[in-house]
Amino acid sequence: MTPTRLRSSDRSTVTMPNPIPDTTDGLRITPRQREVIFQTRDLTVSYGERPAVRDVNLDIHAHEITALIGPSGCGKSTLIRTFNRMNDLIPTARVQGSVLYRGTDLYAHDVDPVEVRRRIGMVFQKPNPFPKSIRENIAFGLKVNGISDDIDDRVEAALKGAALWDEVKGDLEKSALAMSGGQQQRLCIARAIAVAPDVILMDEPCSALDPIATARIEDLMQQLKTRFTIVIVTHNMQQAARVSDRTAFLTAEVDEDGDARCGVLVEYTQTKTLFTTPADPRTEAYITGRFG
Amino acid sequence: MEARLQYHEQLRRVEAHIQAMGDAAQGLFSKAINAVVRDDAGLAERVIAGDDVIDEYYNRSEERIMRLLALQAPVAGDLRLLTALLHINFHLERIGDMAVNLAKIGKLAHDLPRSQTVATQLEEMGGIALRMIGAAMDSFARRDVDLARSLPDMDDPLDKLNKGMLQEVLRIAEDKRMLEWGIRMHVVSRQIERVGDHAVDIAEQVAFVVTGEVGIFSGPDNPVNVKLP
Numbered sequence: 418m419t420p421t422r423l424r425s426s427d428r429s430t431v432t433m434p435n436p437i438p439d440t441t442d443g444l445r446i447t448p449r450q451r452e453v454i455f456q457t458r459d460l461t462v463s464y465g466e467r468p469a470v471r472d473v474n475l476d477i478h479a480h481e482i483t484a485l486i487g488p489s490g491c492g493k494s495t496l497i498r499t500f501n502r503m504n505d506l507i508p509t510a511r512v513q514g515s516v517l518y519r520g521t522d523l524y525a526h527d528v529d530p531v532e533v534r535r536r537i538g539m540v541f542q543k544p545n546p547f548p549k550s551i552r553e554n555i556a557f558g559l560k561v562n563g564i565s566d567d568i569d570d571r572v573e574a575a576l577k578g579a580a581l582w583d584e585v586k587g588d589l590e591k592s593a594l595a596m597s598g599g600q601q602q603r604l605c606i607a608r609a610i611a612v613a614p615d616v617i618l619m620d621e622p623c624s625a626l627d628p629i630a631t632a633r634i635e636d637l638m639q640q641l642k643t644r645f646t647i648v649i650v651t652h653n654m655q656q657a658a659r660v661s662d663r664t665a666f667l668t669a670e671v672d673e674d675g676d677a678r679c680g681v682l683v684e685y686t687q688t689k690t691l692f693t694t695p696a697d698p699r700t701e702a703y704i705t706g707r708f709g
Numbered sequence: 710m711e712a713r714l715q716y717h718e719q720l721r722r723v724e725a726h727i728q729a730m731g732d733a734a735q736g737l738f739s740k741a742i743n744a745v746v747r748d749d750a751g752l753a754e755r756v757i758a759g760d761d762v763i764d765e766y767y768n769r770s771e772e773r774i775m776r777l778l779a780l781q782a783p784v785a786g787d788l789r790l791l792t793a794l795l796h797i798n799f800h801l802e803r804i805g806d807m808a809v810n811l812a813k814i815g816k817l818a819h820d821l822p823r824s825q826t827v828a829t830q831l832e833e834m835g836g837i838a839l840r841m842i843g844a845a846m847d848s849f850a851r852r853d854v855d856l857a858r859s860l861p862d863m864d865d866p867l868d869k870l871n872k873g874m875l876q877e878v879l880r881i882a883e884d885k886r887m888l889e890w891g892i893r894m895h896v897v898s899r900q901i902e903r904v905g906d907h908a909v910d911i912a913e914q915v916a917f918v919v920t921g922e923v924g925i926f927s928g929p930d931n932p933v934n935v936k937l938p
Binding site for chain 1 (some may be wrong): 782785875921
């Protein structure tokens with residue numbers, strides 16, 4: 418495979434491998450065999466002097482859905498944002514340790530965060546379509562990424578990939594803001610996949626949606642994982658249990674003075690194991706509601 | 710701070726309900742043994758009628774467990790507990806049915822010529838089976854895996870006595886007047902042996918609740934355990 422490059426116009430060039438090709442359809446690949454996409458090693462993320470999450474070591478595997486769960490303040494959103502350098506946008510944020518993406522340090526000085534975010538897309542809690550037409554919402558991202566050919570075909574492919582095409586194919590010039598919440602979220606997913614990312618990060622993507630729209634997104638995630646690697650933060654433990662292959666449970670530990678909380682990774686394993694026979698009593702206590 | 714307090718209270722209640730069912734099943738089975746061994750037809754009638762209580766326990770337990778599964782989405786230890794309760798509920802209901810079988814056989818064998826040796830042996834078997842039910846339910850209440858693992862050992866003499874029962878029946882049947890009673894008591898022996906097996910199955914559920922392992926007890930020194938995938 419010819420490697421692609423994360424180019425930075427004013428900096429040196431870092432060679433990154435291409436995303437793995439879509440060859441897993443129909444194959445039964447056990448989790449143990451899957452390629453590692455992200456590796457965090459002794460990862461600590463701080464805002465100012467205060468760590469939000471510390472000493473995280475975990476591997477994210479290709480073509481799996483990895484769920485991050487835990488109580489408020491455990492650092493799960495902070496953690497997911499390290500995977501596409503979204504924390505760079507927060508001036509006081511500081512990352513220690515390492516986040517390797519396909520073996521390359523995402524935080525190396527010569528890695529272009531814009532290219533990182535193209536490879537590693539993100540879908541947020543609240544659908545955030547542009548105040549433009551459905552078509553433009555997808556075409557805009559393509560154009561920004563220098564893609565100008567076959568726009569209509571790419572728009573159609575992205576909408577089909579997000580299971581939205583049949584609902585909107587006759588209304589592509591309609592404002593995205595006129596869509597339902599569930600449709601808007603799938604449009605955001607279509608926008609993310611239109612630029613051919615490797616990974617899709619989802620930060621509570623269904624928390625603003627009704628159960629039917631949530632179910633559609635969850636079905637869509639199962640389809641998408643054959644083409645992409647997905648990491649999802651969710652407050653809904655049943656959603657994590659339903660959709661994910663592996664689950665990481667984080668909790669917030671209070672420091673000795675009792676005035677600061679910091680997230681730590683407690684347990685990371687296959688979802689079916691975590692929800693039937695968790696190894697750590699803190700996991701058991703949290704998922705059964707005996708958290709204390 | 711603990712959350713989902715009502716849910717956890719409901720879990721405690723359904724487990725207490727199953728423990729009460731265990732006491733009831735044990736009591737019914739004890740009476741059934743006495744009805745057969747003492748040739749007490751009146752007691753046999755009361756055992757048959759008493760199974761309605763076990764069935765009511767069974768239906769209520771299943772209803773409560775299904776409701777918790779449907780409404781509370783239990784996971785981890787709670788999920789293992791509820792699936793184990795479903796199994797234990799079934800085993801206790803079957804023990805109740807076997808008590809009824811014993812009572813019905815006791816009625817059929819009423820006033821037939823009998824052997825005190827066989828009756829004593831059945832009483833001994835019944836005592837072992839009762840202690841096994843008690844130990845299984847006690848291991849469940851205390852989440853005592855070591856006690857649960859001792860059940861196959863307790864079952865061994867029961868199996869041996871059951872196997873020996875055929876020879877004993879053939880021996881007494883040399884007196885043809887005892888043939889019918891002997892044949893019926895051989896069935897009683899088999900029923901008591903099956904109650905022991907149900908107690909072992911309950912103990913397996915205890916091991917599952919505590920460890921998450923699906924256990925097939927082949928003996929205390931050689932348990933065959935299959936790790937959950």
